[in-house]
Amino acid sequence: MPTPFSRNLLALAVISAPAAALAQEQSLNELVIIGDDASASALPGSAHVVTSEDLETMKYTDIHKAVREVPGVYLKEEDGYGLRPNIGIRGSGSGRSSKITLMEDSVMIAPAPYSAPAAYYSPTFGRMNGIEVLKGPDLLRYGPYTVGGAINLRSTPIPSSEAGHVTAEVSENAGKRIHSWYGNSTDNAAFMIETFQEETNGFKELQQSSRDTGFEKQDYVAKARFNSDASAEVYHQLDLKFQYSEELSNETYLGLTDDDFQRNPNKRYFLSQLDNMDNRHNGYSARHLVELTEDLSLTTTLYRNEFKRNWYKGNFNSLIKAANNGDQTAYNQLQGEEPFGPFTLTNGAREYLSQGIEVKADYGLSLAGMRHDITVGARVHEDEADRFQPKDRYQQVISNGRPAFEFIEQIAPTGGDNRIDEAEALNLFLADRIAINPDLSVTALLRYEDIETSQTRWSTTQRTSTSETETASNDTSEVLPGLGATYRLSPTITLIGGVHRGMAPAGSGGTNVEPELSTNFEAGARYYDGALRAEAIAFFSDYENTVRNCSIANPCNVGNQAIDSGTVSEGESEIQGLELLAAYEFTLLNGLTAPVQATWTYTDAEVTKDSDDGSVLKGDNLADLPENVAAVRAGLRDGDLWDAYINISYVDETCSDNSCDRSGTDNTFRKTDDYTVVDLSGSYALNPSSRVYAKVDNVLDDQEIVSRSPHGARPNLPRTAYVGISVDF
DSSP: OOOHHHHHHHHHTTTTSOHHHHHHHHHHHHHOSSOSHHHHHHSSSOEEEEOHHHHHHHTOOOHHHHHTTSTTEEEOOSSSSOSSOOEEETTSOOGGGTTSEEEETTEEOSSBTTTBOOOOOOOOGGGEEEEEEEOSGGGGGSOSOOSSOEEEEEEOOOOSSSEEEEEEEEETTTEEEEEEEEEEEOSSEEEEEEEEEEEEOOSOEETTOOOOOOEEEEEEEEEEEEEOOTTOSSEEEEEEEEEEEEEEEOOOSOOBOHHHHHHOTTEEOGGGTTOEEEEEEEEEEEEEEEEOSSSEEEEEEEEEEEEEEEEEEEOOHHHHHHHHTTOHHHHHHHHTSSOEEEEEEEEEEEEEEEEEEEEEEEEEEEETTEEEEEEEEEEEEEEEEEEEOOEEEEEEEEETTEEEEEEEEEEOOOGGGEEEEEEEEEEEEEEEEEEOSSSEEEEEEEEEEEEEEEEEEESSTTOOGGGEEEEEEEEEEEEEEEEEEEEEOSSSEEEEEEEEEEEEOOOSSOSSOOOEEEEEEEEEEEEEETTEEEEEEEEEEEEEEOEEEOOSSSOEEETTEEEOSSEEEOOEEEEEEEEEEEEEEEEOGGGOEEEEEEEEEEEEEEEEEOOTTSSSOTTOOOTTOOSEEEEEEEEEEETTTEEEEEEEEEEOOOBSSTTTTSTTOOOTTTBOOOEEEEEEEEEEEEETTEEEEEEEESTTOOOOEEEOTTTSBEEOOOOEEEEEEEEEO
16 A cells, blocks of 8 residues: 555656656555555565566466465465365465455455355456465454454456567467456556466376366456556545456366375276356456545445355265275275266355455544554445255266266255354554654554344245244454554665464354464565565464364364364464565676576474364364475576476475374375475567467476365376467567
């Protein structure tokens, strides 16, 4: 967010700058939560920006591959393409990214962030222009998840003058991708239209079937901007955005047995043949900015997101467990070699709605010889998740030596399959960044969250008051303070430190369920000297109540029972770690440069007090949390003529549940593998506006068990080659 001081600098430049350029600058400022690297270095906490130039080096369309270069971020792969990301920050838990604040252009983008936080939708990453990852006390400006961190995805901005772009790509497994946009700006109006299209047949081989295991995705965006003259006494700007996307993917919750994984990690069982995801997303936003004075501005944002999905899938976890333990009949049934059933496939039909209004005022003043940049904000929000999920019963039969499915009946939805989760939330925040002297800045923050959630279930499809079988409601009110500071020790070294109260609210489905609360500390130093940039930050989080959001994809273990909905408490815990980053650009002979960046995150976490139900014990680990995550990216560039990059990432083994490191526990099927992935890319400029490129993901073809949920061992993407061309016009 721009400070009043930075806006004063902009105002001084109005005489020589066209109004279109000023409006473009204002639009970009309101869509970001950090800004550029210089803005990140001024924050009283950990903040990282992955720029459009960074994204262009490897041309990733999977958000997992891009964020693994950011220290303090953890991920759990699931489908190999990042269709439904599982991202955590500083031990917050990665399941369905349900414990982080996920935004697009600074607007919350999860389908129902309060009532049903599991993010089954994530914006199409291939059309993004940058990523911002924010941790530390400045999180209190956003929320609702202020324990680990926030991720803001920057979409393609409206160009400052007439411009367009097209990228076309083909890849193995019949992969195709097109990304194009066109826009223009004048002094008082601007627009942009954009589309992203991607499809592939997938890399998995469905046994005894000709059906592919890939996906098709289409995404469309339209933006418009209207603004007053730059010389107007009171400057107004209105930004409008509309987005629509749809996806059809033949994805499944069914993984593999360990023995089959070792033989062929890309195999997929016949029993998952009918599984698929079908979803659609509509997003609308309107943002109005008014500069009332040189020191006072007001921003109002209205937003609405609608998401519909049907994940048609079976739950065959019991067969996987039995087959892993040597049950030959269960294994044959997975393979489609023996009859099985009756069994059910769930029409996972859900409709999500998330909408609200945000108002934010920025004011700058000098008081007692110190500069204050004050931001006051308020948001009124509501969301809901409507589940109406009938179940189809099938029988697997063997006919002429081949498997087939016979439909038996459809079961009307009741209880957990026929319910509405709802939430209403009011949050307020106050932030004051105080420049005490040229070297020392202190930021004081205060956030208030008031949340009401409810869940209603019905026993009949009519949903009458007499058919209500269960209701639940929960109220949460929390005041969350924070304090951060930066001190410039020398022209190249800045010290940072901060403490804040973090919260992750419980989703609907329970009564008197306490939110996850933690006290979070961080301290470190940043170094910047031209071509060299380095950062070291230690963090510590003391959780009073560790909460896990349960889903079929990320079930919670309570006793010997797997819970796939609601929220459970996992006791008190402590998470501590160290984040390191170093980047340097070497200058070589003949104008060649070699940029290098390395990151490493070390994390130590454990439960410090038993949970109330005794399912989690003191000394237990936290699930899906690797001890070490590292990444190195190195390149060689000849100006804008050509470039070549290598990206190496490493993820440690992780425990799939809390009990895997207990004494006497058999960890055979409780841990993932550690794995290293090496990616290569290169590009060459045909002319100033056209560029060809080629890349290979996982060039060593190292596939390991990167996840055991949902329902069996899952691999990362195998070696995959791509070629493409991009044209600017």
